[in-house]
Amino acid sequence: MGSHLPVINNRTSIPVSGQMAKLLTHPERALNALVNPQRTAPITVEIDLVNGICNSRCPNCTYPQGDGTRGTFFKWDRFSSLTGELKAAGVEGIVLKGGGEPTLYPRFEEAIRYLKNAGFDVGLITNGLRFNHEMAESVLPFLTWVRFSVDAGSEGMYEKTHGLGEERFLKLQGNINAACEIKKRDTLATMVGASYLVLESNLEDIDAAIEWGNSIGLSYIQFKPMQLRCPSAPGGYSYDYLTCATISQHLIQYQDKEYANGFRVFLTRIASPSQIERSSTCYGQRVSLSIGADGEIFVCCHKKYDPRWSVGSIYGSSFEEIIFSERRKKLLHLNPRQADCLHGCRYDSFNTTLERSFAGQTPQETELRLRAMAADYEGQSVLCPNHI
Numbered sequence: 001m002g003s004h005l006p007v008i009n010n011r012t013s014i015p016v017s018g019q020m021a022k023l024l025t026h027p028e029r030a031l032n033a034l035v036n037p038q039r040t041a042p043i044t045v046e047i048d049l050v051n052g053i054c055n056s057r058c059p060n061c062t063y064p065q066g067d068g069t070r071g072t073f074f075k076w077d078r079f080s081s082l083t084g085e086l087k088a089a090g091v092e093g094i095v096l097k098g099g100g101e102p103t104l105y106p107r108f109e110e111a112i113r114y115l116k117n118a119g120f121d122v123g124l125i126t127n128g129l130r131f132n133h134e135m136a137e138s139v140l141p142f143l144t145w146v147r148f149s150v151d152a153g154s155e156g157m158y159e160k161t162h163g164l165g166e167e168r169f170l171k172l173q174g175n176i177n178a179a180c181e182i183k184k185r186d187t188l189a190t191m192v193g194a195s196y197l198v199l200e201s202n203l204e205d206i207d208a209a210i211e212w213g214n215s216i217g218l219s220y221i222q223f224k225p226m227q228l229r230c231p232s233a234p235g236g237y238s239y240d241y242l243t244c245a246t247i248s249q250h251l252i253q254y255q256d257k258e259y260a261n262g263f264r265v266f267l268t269r270i271a272s273p274s275q276i277e278r279s280s281t282c283y284g285q286r287v288s289l290s291i292g293a294d295g296e297i298f299v300c301c302h303k304k305y306d307p308r309w310s311v312g313s314i315y316g317s318s319f320e321e322i323i324f325s326e327r328r329k330k331l332l333h334l335n336p337r338q339a340d341c342l343h344g345c346r347y348d349s350f351n352t353t354l355e356r357s358f359a360g361q362t363p364q365e366t367e368l369r370l371r372a373m374a375a376d377y378e379g380q381s382v383l384c385p386n387h388i
């Protein structure tokens with residue numbers, strides 16, 4: 001997941017990517033993150049409830065799932081005490097995602113209620129196979145958003161992208177449909193979206209997926225090019241750039257389309273490395289950090305489970321000690337050009353936009369510019385959900 005080149009819409013004079021939206025809806029936090037990052041907690045923390053445990057078999061999963069028997073579960077005792085530490089530090093949103101499939105965590109529903117009751121906005125990324133009617137009734141009211149990884153518009157395509165057959169695809173569609181029905185019935189504010197990773201072989205299903213998403217009342221469907229393993233590329237992954245260009249072209253017709261029920265189509269654009277201007281600073285880790293199921297805190301989801309990019313372990317220190325540590329201070333100086341960062345990582349466009357806008361400015365100039373950008377952005381959040 002992530003935002004790369006900014007999503008540009010007609011209604012704003014500035015390009016607003018999902019990550020940028022997150023920053024602009026928290027201007028005070030944003031200012032601290034820009035002028036005093038060592039003393040600023042991230043706005044969002046992503047948590048893997050499990051790692052290496054999944055009920056799907058996506059051939060290109062960025063977190064190899066093995067046979068699903070040797071994974072890690074986040075220790076519940078530490079999860080509950082961590083919640084208080086995150087709140088005290090000022091974290092506002094928690095996203096539960098993978099390492100694996102979060103709904104397989106034994107206390108999954110309890111975890112969501114626990115986070116919501118502690119005062120967080122809670123987001124969930126799931127493959128949706130266990131998110132049946134019963135689970136939706138139990139957790140949907142506590143979620144700010146849920147995003148289902150669908151990646152297909154037909155049974156045959158699901159087999160290619162998730163390694164699972166027709167029965168599972170129909171079950172997934174039924175589950176998502178149930179979530180949309182519950183949302184409608186109870187007039188819940190929960191944003192229910194879907195994502196579709198695109199590679200050359202599933203381009204043909206794009207229109208069917210959009211039609212289906214619109215027909216059942218999804219809030220949006222987001223298309224993202226799939227990262228493909230490539231040991232020689234920075235970060236060990238690359239993209240099929242020809243496909244990236246083809247999707248961009250195909251999706252132009254949907255980009256600004258207004259659907260009667262508010263449904264939207266988003267595209268995360270990826271440019272080839274030669275077209276990507278890279279920043280010399282990663283601003284992304286100032287607004288978001290990722291915690292693995294093993295309790296290590298990493299600078300971002302792309303660097304998860306790589307000890308070189310661990311900020312610290314929640315089993316040795318409190319969250320606050322870790323984020324205000326010398327180690328974090330050092331990692332805040334990470335230069336994406338030199339740190340083996342994936343081209344087109346989720347924060348690339350965010351990083352370049354911030355560097356272009358704020359590098360070398362005084363705190364006063366930064367504040368003025370940030371306030372102007374936030375005022376310009378106001379009211380745009382519906383057009384661009386801030387978690388994409």
Ligand SMILES: C[S@@+](CC[C@H](N)C(=O)[O-])C[C@H]1O[C@@H](n2cnc3c(N)ncnc32)[C@H](O)[C@@H]1O
Nearest residue numbers: 060061062097098100101125126127149226227
């Ligand atoms: C690793 S999954 C974990 C959560 C859950 N199991 C799911 O699939 O939604 C988190 C996100 O990573 C995305 N993802 C997995 N493999 C990817 C790849 N090769 N390229 C880009 N995104 C990928 C999934 O689509 C999903 O949105």
Ligand code: SF4
Nearest residue numbers: 054056058061100127
């Ligand atoms: S469902 Fe998610 S975690 Fe499981 S294999 Fe697919 S992408 Fe990976």
Ligand code: SF4
Nearest residue numbers: 282300336341345347
């Ligand atoms: S620039 Fe590097 S550290 Fe920052 S989000 Fe991208 S991959 Fe992660």
